[in-house]
Every structure is written in C-alpha cells, then in structure tokens.
Amino acid sequence: MAKRGFGLNGEQDKEGRKKITKESFRRGLRIFGYVLPYKLKFIVGLVFLVLSSLTFMAFPYLVGKLFDSSTGNASGLMEDINMIAIGLFVVILLQGIFSFFRVFFFAQVSENAVADIRRDLYSKFVQLPISFYEKRRVGEITSRITTDVAQVQDAMSITLAELFRQTTTLIVGVAIIMWTSIKLSLFMLATFPVLVALALVFGRRIKALSKKTQDELANTNIIVEETLQAINTVKAFTNEMFEVARYRTTLGKAVKTALSAAYYRGAFITFIIIGLFGGIILVIWYGATLVANGDIEPGSLISFVLYTVFIGASVGGLGELYGKVQSALGATERILEILQEQEEPTDKGIRPLDQTPKVNGDIVYNQVAFSYPTRPDIQVLRDINFSVKAGEKIALVGPSGAGKSTIIQLLMRFYDVSGGSIAVDGKDIREMDMTTLRANVGVVPQEVLLFGGTIRENIAYGRPGATDSEIIEAARKANAYDFIMTFPEGLDTLVGERGIKLSGGQRQRVAIARAILKNPVILILDEATSALDSESEQLVQQAMDELMKGRTTVVIAHRLATIRKVDKILVIDGGEIVEEGSHDMLSLNPEGIYANLLKLQFELS
C-alpha cells in the first residue's frame, strides 16, 4: 500500500521548513491561540524581555565613557571612573535579573501552552478514524507530537525572545552608532554586515554538509542493526563478507562527506579570522583616523566597536532565526492540519460501560460492498448478504485475503461500507451512536497485543474500574487464572516490553478475560492462525466457549474443527459469500469449497 507523507505540501522543503509569506505567518500565528490562556504571564515576560534588551544596549556606551573618563575626556557624572564602573555593574546586575524573569515567565507560558497542544494532538489522534492511520506512517504521526511540538516550543520560548532581542540590538545599535558618528557608521555598515552575511551563507553550507554526514552515518547504522538483528539469516546464507562490503561502501561515503564538511569548516574558521576580524580592524583603523582628526572621542570609538560587534552578532543571529522561524511555521502548519482533521463521532465524555445502552444483537448485512479508502480501485467485498439473530453463532471461513477480517471491521465501523448497509437491531449502524455500537461489541483478535503494565491492568482494560473480584472471576472463566497464579507476582506480573513474555495461548486467554469483563452483546472471535499446542488449544477453546454463551457471535475460523457447533457457516472467497449453511450441510457437498477445505485440513493434521 502506498503510504503518503503529509503536511509536506509544495511550499515546504525537505526539512519541513515553510517559506515565510504573509499567509503562512498569519496561519502560524494561530498557534498562539494556545498562549492566550497565559497571556498575563506572556506580557510580563515581554516586559522583562524589553528591559533586558535595553539594559544590554547601555553596556558599550558605559564602557566607552569609562575609557574617556580615564583619559580625562569626560565631564559631569561621567567623570568619575568608580561611578561608571558601579554603573556597569548595576547594568549587568539588572540585565541578569531581567533575563531570569524573562526566561522564567516565557518558560511558564511555553511549557503550559505546549502541554495543551500535545494534549489536544493526542486526544485528536486517538479519536481519528482508522482510515487516517492507513494513509500515514506511525513515525510521521508521532513526530507531530514530538519534533513539531518541540519546534513550536522553541519558537515560543527562545526564538521569539531572540528575534526581539536581536532586532532591538540591531535598531538601537545602528541608531546609537549613527548618533556617535555618521561617517564611521556608514563605513562600518558598508563592510561589516556584508561579511557577516557571507559568514551566514558559509555557515548554512556547513550545516547542510554536517546533516548529510549524520544521515550517512545513520545509514551505516541501519546496516549494523539490520544485520545484527538478522544475524542467523546472514550466516545461513554465508553472506558475512557481502555485509562487510556493504558496510564498508556506506562507511566510505560517510567519510567522504565528513571530510568535505571538514574542508568547509576549516575554510570557515579561516574566513572568520581573516574576514570578520579584518572587518573589525578596518573599522578600528578608520575610527582611529577619525579620533586622530578630532572627529570623535576615543571612548566613543570603543563604544562604537562594541556596538559593531553587537550589530554583527545580531545580523548573524537574525539569519539563524529566519531558518528557525521557517521551521516553526512548517511545524505549526502540520500541527494545525491534524487538529483540523475530522474525528470520529464518539462520546467525548467518559461513560461507564454499564451505563451504555445494550443492543439486542440482531445483525443484518444487506448487499454490502466495500473498498478500502486507500485502495478505492480494488473492491474487497461485494454483495455480502447475511443475517445473524440475537444469540446465534456464525463462522466465516475461507482462504487468506478473502475478506473475512474486513467484514468484521465494518461491523465495528472502523470503516463505512461503500455500498449497501449493515444493521444492528434493524437500525443502520451509521445512524447509531458509535460509542454505543462499539461498547456492545467485544473482540478477541488474532494477534493479541498487550499494553505494557500488569496483567491486572490488561484485563481491566475490558472495563476500566472493574473490581478485583470481577477481574479474578473473568480470569477464571477465561482459563487464565491458573497460569497467572504460577507467576510469583500473580495479577501484578508485568507484561509487555519490560515484563514477562506471555505465550500466544496465554495472551489469548488474557484477551478473553478482557472480553468477559466487557460483557458485550456481540462477540467477534478472530482465531489465531498460528497453531497452539493441543493443551493450550483446549484451554483457549474452553474459554472461548464460555465467552460465547448467550452472545451473538461471529467467529473467523482457521481451524474448521472448532466451528462444527455454530448455527451457520459462511464461506468467503474473493470478497463474496460463495457457500452458506451448517457444517453438516456444507460438508455433504463434495464439490463445495468447505468440504474441500475440510478434506485438506484433515489430510494435513
């Protein structure tokens, strides 16, 4: 299936950066809706930002005056060296204090706002329909909640403040130097910013190359991971040397890119030393001639040079920030795109299962046709007609890929039918409340995935809030209690990635216990394809029989021996019902697919 990336429209580059246009900026600002609840703190942070930026600008001025007073060129308050030095300390102290509060308040705003964004994204994720996930890679989706949100957080806390600080430095700095000496300012502005801009371009190239180096190194790691994970296969095919050669080739590429990055890095350092410092020397040289001619005071030259460095740094900083703003806009756009997706019409409140209305359990499929949204060109089901009365049990059998799982996915409204209708208790499920529908259906899937946590939590997932005795009762009925009690921690045994690994049959019994606890009217049993050993199989089967009692049940059967007792068997092939009837009836038709499947399984076993 073709997976499609998302959020990367024509205007975004490979790294997800967005061109800054008026429109993209306007849209990007929408994310600031999340700042609104914290606007007071944001404004306080902004005030501290202004204060810290302005005090910062007083520093070069005072240093110049300090120099002037030492050479007797100052007058008034600025005559006293000690006073100026104290003034400098005060400036630095204030700057330090202001910066602390700026960081403190902005962090409060960004941390809270970002947590709100994450919460909304996650809540959106779990409520989006399955079809949303079919079109996207999980990695891409999770990166919305991790990388993209982190970028927005950066933008709210650091980038915004830096943008403001650098712009103030630039504007106020240029105004002050202009006021100090127009001639020297024009000279400086004609040289220094150009050099800084050049350094910026240079820096970008280096960054791109280091990224390429990292990507190539990552490629070499993929080989290591792949081969080590499949080391048995590598050895079985005696492909050790083939893998070594493959690794060596990719490693060679990474070294080549790393070296060319190093070449640029070296050149960059040379450029900084010669170019940028050369630029400063030029400014000092021209300034010194102005001092010699009596055009400006020596102290002013010192302030001037300091302002020049500040201005240069802010020009460089703004260039960096431009890239960051672009990335943040791209990230914002991708986040907003998800937040605007249409979610499933499920209940938004938490309603306990026992307060959900119960259905009767009559199911009718009427001329159901279906194509998956990702593959509208392939018709997976056509003209499916069958009915199951409340409490009846039916089985779906047929070759792999026939459409059995699809039929039951439609019952849970993971997808809507493309044609025809499915009714429960005579009502089209599209008109039913989705939460009520799903709350009435219990599933024991083919591949049981347990959540990381205890066995108790995993069983209780069937009905959050179930009491201990209910959980134990469910585990007993599911034939799971005995094996659970063989673990020293019993129900508190951890399963999942960091816990104990349960066998296929054990996992199934936990899933059955979960379903028993849910106590659904309609039950879907998707038999495991992988064979269980006969003892485990018997325990699972007993548990399933217990679970089926009194429920409308649809079994997807792989082992025909288990479905002799069902009321009706539907044989599915190529998306259609090709045979229908009881076991006794179908097995009597020697030409029939069911009879043949039976024969085949009998011969195999």
Ligand SMILES: Nc1ncnc2c1ncn2[C@@H]1O[C@H](COP(=O)(O)OP(=O)(O)OP(=O)(O)O)[C@@H](O)[C@H]1O
């Ligand atoms: N999410 C999906 N997107 C697109 N096509 C799908 C999707 N899931 C299944 N299909 C296709 O639909 C057809 C029916 O698949 P389905 O899983 O319903 O078969 P099945 O009878 O349950 O098979 P099995 O017994 O192997 O589980 C197959 O051709 C499959 O490739």
